[in-house]
Amino acid sequence: MLAVIRCALLTILAAVMAMAIALAATHASASAQQAQQTEDASAAPPAGGEARPYVPPPDLTRADYPRIGGLNGRVVVWLAAQMHLWFAAFILAVPIFVLIIEAVGMATRERRYDDLAYEFIKISIAAYSLTAILGGFLLFCLLIFYPHLTSYLAAIFKDAMFFYALLFFLESATLYVYYYGWHWLQGGVRKWVHLTVGLVLNAVGTTLMFLANAWLTFMMSPAGLDQSGVFQGDVWAAIHNHLWNPINLHRFIANIAFGGSIVGAYAAFRFLSATRAEERAHYDWMGYTANFIAISALLPLPFAGYWLAAEIYAYSQQMGITLMGGIFGWLFIIQAVLIGTLFLAANYYLWCAMGRSDGAERYNRYVKYLAAVLVGAFLVWFTPHTMVLTNEELKMLGGPYHKVLGPLGIMPAKNVAVNVMILFTVLSFLIYRRANKIAQVSWKKAGNAAQAALFSAGLSNILFLGIYHGYFTNTVYKVASSVPQVVTTLVVIAASLVIDALMYKGARQVAPLRWGRVPERAQYALFLLPVAFTWLMGLMGYIRSGIRQHWHVTGIVRDNSADAFTPTLGEAANVVSVGAILFMGMVIFVFWLGHVGTARTALADSTVGSAA
Amino acid sequence: MADHAIAFIAAFAAFATAFLAIDATLMSLQGLSLIFQP
Numbered sequence: 001m002l003a004v005i006r007c008a009l010l011t012i013l014a015a016v017m018a019m020a021i022a023l024a025a026t027h028a029s030a031s032a033q034q035a036q037q038t039e040d041a042s043a044a045p046p047a048g049g050e051a052r053p054y055v056p057p058p059d060l061t062r063a064d065y066p067r068i069g070g071l072n073g074r075v076v077v078w079l080a081a082q083m084h085l086w087f088a089a090f091i092l093a094v095p096i097f098v099l100i101i102e103a104v105g106m107a108t109r110e111r112r113y114d115d116l117a118y119e120f121i122k123i124s125i126a127a128y129s130l131t132a133i134l135g136g137f138l139l140f141c142l143l144i145f146y147p148h149l150t151s152y153l154a155a156i157f158k159d160a161m162f163f164y165a166l167l168f169f170l171e172s173a174t175l176y177v178y179y180y181g182w183h184w185l186q187g188g189v190r191k192w193v194h195l196t197v198g199l200v201l202n203a204v205g206t207t208l209m210f211l212a213n214a215w216l217t218f219m220m221s222p223a224g225l226d227q228s229g230v231f232q233g234d235v236w237a238a239i240h241n242h243l244w245n246p247i248n249l250h251r252f253i254a255n256i257a258f259g260g261s262i263v264g265a266y267a268a269f270r271f272l273s274a275t276r277a278e279e280r281a282h283y284d285w286m287g288y289t290a291n292f293i294a295i296s297a298l299l300p301l302p303f304a305g306y307w308l309a310a311e312i313y314a315y316s317q318q319m320g321i322t323l324m325g326g327i328f329g330w331l332f333i334i335q336a337v338l339i340g341t342l343f344l345a346a347n348y349y350l351w352c353a354m355g356r357s358d359g360a361e362r363y364n365r366y367v368k369y370l371a372a373v374l375v376g377a378f379l380v381w382f383t384p385h386t387m388v389l390t391n392e393e394l395k396m397l398g399g400p401y402h403k404v405l406g407p408l409g410i411m412p413a414k415n416v417a418v419n420v421m422i423l424f425t426v427l428s429f430l431i432y433r434r435a436n437k438i439a440q441v442s443w444k445k446a447g448n449a450a451q452a453a454l455f456s457a458g459l460s461n462i463l464f465l466g467i468y469h470g471y472f473t474n475t476v477y478k479v480a481s482s483v484p485q486v487v488t489t490l491v492v493i494a495a496s497l498v499i500d501a502l503m504y505k506g507a508r509q510v511a512p513l514r515w516g517r518v519p520e521r522a523q524y525a526l527f528l529l530p531v532a533f534t535w536l537m538g539l540m541g542y543i544r545s546g547i548r549q550h551w552h553v554t555g556i557v558r559d560n561s562a563d564a565f566t567p568t569l570g571e572a573a574n575v576v577s578v579g580a581i582l583f584m585g586m587v588i589f590v591f592w593l594g595h596v597g598t599a600r601t602a603l604a605d606s607t608v609g610s611a612a
Numbered sequence: 613m614a615d616h617a618i619a620f621i622a623a624f625a626a627f628a629t630a631f632l633a634i635d636a637t638l639m640s641l642q643g644l645s646l647i648f649q650p
Contacts (some may be wrong), residue, residue, distance in 0.1 A: 446619045453623030461631040480642045484635040491634070 054155065057229040057557045058148040065561040066144060073145030074563040075575060080141045082538055082579045084134040086258075087586075088212075089251070089537070091131050092205045093259025094124045095178070097293045099198040106191055116286060118182050120263055123594035125179055128172075130586060149552045156224070156231045156238050157215055164211045167204050174201040206252065213247045214239040219553045220544070221315045229556040242315045246308040253304050257297035258537065261529035264290030266591050268526035281516035287526050288353060294529060295346045299425065299493070302339070302418050303486050310479075312547070316554070319547050328543045330569055333384050336414070338536045340378035343421045345525040345532070347374055350432045352522035357436035359510030366431060373424050380417040385409030412470020415482050419462045419489045423455065426493050430500055437507040447503040451496055458492035461485075534583055538576035546572070 058064070065073060098117045105113025142150045154161060178197045185194035222229075224237030231238065267287035274280040313320030324332055351367050354360035386400050386409070394400065407413065430451075441447070462485050469481035548554050550564045558564075567575075636646040 445616055449616055449619035450623040453620050454627050457624050457627035457631055460628065461635065465635065477639075477644060480639060480644050481635075483642065484631075484638040487634055487638060488631055491631070 054231040054233065055152075057553065058152055060148055060558065060560045062560055062562060064148050066147070068144065072563065073141075074561070077138070077141045077145055078542075078575060079579050079582075080134065080138040082541060082576070083583060083586075084131065084138045085541065086534060086537065086579075086583045087127055087131040087134055088209070089255040089258050090262055090587075091124065091127050092209055093255040093257075094120055094127075094263070095175075095198060095201050095205060096256055097260060099195065099202055101289070102198065103195060106195070112285075116289065119286070121179055121182075123263065123266055123591055126590045126593040127587075128175060130590065132168075146552070149557060152553075152557060153215060153218070156218070157235065159235050160211050160214065160239060164208060167208050167211075171201065171204045171208060174204060209251060209255075210244075210248050211239070213251060214241070214244055216545075217241050217243040217247050220312075220319075220548060222553050222556050225556065229553075243308070243311055246304070246311045250301070250304040250308045253297050253301050254537070257294045257301060258530070258533045260290050260293030260295075260297060261526075261533050262587060264294060264526045265530045266290075268523035269591070272520060272523050277516055284356075284515045284518055287523065291346065291349055291526060291529070294533075295425065295429075298342060298346065299422050302422070306482065306486075319554070322547045322549065323543065327566060327569070328546060329385070331539055331543050331572075333382050334573075335536060335540060336382035338532045338539075339418075340381055340421070341532050342529060342536075343425055344374060344378060345528045347371070347425055347428045349522050349525040350428045352519050352525070354432055354435045355519060355522075356514050356517050357510065358514075359437070360435040363431045363435050370424055370428055370431075374421060377417040377420045377424070380408050380413050381421070383408040383413070407471065410470070412466045412478055412481075415470070415485055416462055416466035419466075419485055420459065422489055423459065423462075423492055426496065427455065430496060433500065434504060436510050436513055437504050438510060439503050439507050441503055441505070444503055447499055451499050454492055454495055454499070458488050461488045530587075531580070531584070534580045535576065538579055539573065542572050542576060 067073065098121045101113050101117040101120070105111070105117060174197055178194070178201050181194065181197070185191065185197075218238055218241050221242040222238070223241035224232055224234045226232055264287050267283045267290055271280055271283035271287055274283055309320070309323065312323055322328060347370065351370075354363065354367075383405055385406070389397065389400070401409070439447070465481040465485050465488075469477045473481075546566055549566060550559050551557065552559050632646070639646045
């Protein structure tokens with residue numbers, strides 16, 4: 001019954017979304033026709049020339065922004081977009097790692113992976129309808145508060161929007177089959193069919209995200225327009241704008257990290273509230289897997305972010321300087337604090353999780369060194385370049401920069417810090433992995449020496465590039481040297497994992513791993529991860545959007561509303577924090593629904609069992 | 613212990629050389645020299 005209600009709800013929501021998009025496209029088409037008629041009436045078309053099918057960008061006045069009661073349109077749209085994005089990120093990520101876990105279960109023939117994958121998607125299923133509701137709400141808010149801008153964008157992207165609506169139906173259909181057909185499509189060819197459906201679900205979901213990304217990146221780096229901002233008719237040019245691919249990559253990776261952290265928090269909650277040992281063991285394993293997913297995606301994320309920022313600079317230096325050199329620079333300090341918190345929490349979880357192993361005591365003494373390096377890198381990362389100072393403070397400091405800490409405020413120091421944090425997180429993971437194992441290969445001493453040498457050489461190279469090129473050469477070298485730094489980190493990660501896999505092939509276990517034997521405080525690290533991720537996404541999303549400043553579409557459609565100003569950091573942080581609390585509340589509701597469903601199923605099973 | 617140290621030094625030299633080669637290649641692909649500036 002619950003399943004039927006969910007199906008019906010999703011179908012209705014899909015229809016509402018499609019209708020809303022059709023409404024937007026119709027509205028855009030009508031506006032375009034009206035504007036065309038006005039243009040035709042006021043100016044004769046050029047002799048022998050064809051009438052242009054697209055209207056010029058709207059030149060807006062304050063009267064063009066409807067107000068409803070005392071509502072602030074910008075804040076309403078901001079919150080609606082942010083809530084939709086958080087849920088969309090979550091529901092796009094879950095099927096990706098569910099598919100991977102399901103495939104692992106099929107390859108290893110271990111039933112527990114299949115059960116885990118099913119549990120992940122089951123607890124998040126209600127989030128799909130919430131995403132659709134919020135998407136519809138956002139669209140209506142855009143039509144109400146920004147009708148002219150929405151019409152302009154819909155006139156350009158109407159083809160893409162139509163396909164978006166169709167894909168939404170396909171997404172819903174594949175999701176139904178994937179989730180409700182899970183137990184039906186088991187074994188042999190049926191399992192392959194199920195995996196294929198999962199693959200199609202992910203392909204459609206990712207395409208949907210890419211299409212939506214095109215609309216927002218068009219607003220940042222418009223393309224396919226002539227000099228007066230009139231669309232030239234090439235939709236692909238508008239979609240494939242300068243920042244589209246950097247955003248696509250960054251969001252794809254970030255979604256996985258975000259989704260993993262959210263289900264990790266669910267597992268942590270279930271672990272803490274479990275009363276039976278088997279239940280604790282299960283949710284301990286679930287939390288570990290979720291954390292592994294989140295951290296695996298978190299490690300390459302700074303590189304994707306760096307590429308995005310570099311492309312923003314490449315597109316517009318002014319935009320780049322606003323991004324990191326102006327008022328938003330301070331939000332990057334908050335970003336550094338939050339990302340540092342993520343790394344520290346993830347490492348702390350791994351160190352606590354070593355308690356599952358009886359062989360961990362051999363490695364416990366190294367943890368303090370790992371912690372010291374991570375904290376040191378964290379401090380470097382969030383050291384500001386300049387500070388807001390009074391005249392007295394300026395005099396005491398002898399200038400705007402601190403004599404000793406000042407050099408740590410610029411990007412080369414941050415690049416070194418982030419690469420070091422990534423490598424030491426990998427080191428924590430390697431130590432966690434080997435805590436319960438004893439290598440059996442004859443070359444294990446040489447292997448350990450090689451791994452130590454690999455990390456030492458890699459870190460030396462990162463420091464050399466960061467210090468020499470960062471402080472003793474010009475800007476071109478400074479920026480260019482970040483590329484070999486990234487490659488060094490990737491090489492160290494790949495090579496150390498290969499050496500580790502070979503060295504611990506056929507390794508003996510010290511004792512069976514004791515799932516469930518992990519301190520309860522480790523679970524709070526799993527709570528911290530999604531909170532930090534959510535807040536981080538909100539703040540950085542605000543920056544990404546805010547760097548357009550007084551433009552709806554950079555250089556094309558000017559924002560002439562009463563809200564065409566950059567809010568203070570405090571105000572922005574308040575809006576994002578309210579959104580984050582709302583999102584967390586709704587996620588708890590989603591998990592509660594999933595839990596209620598599980599409880600009902602368990603009750604039904606026990607009733608059937610006792611009747612039999 | 614001495615074997616361990618020798619293995620470490622040999623591996624460090626090999627990896628450091630490899631990393632420097634990667635650095636030089638990637639910098640030259642960007643039209644820059646690794647050490648010397650114009």
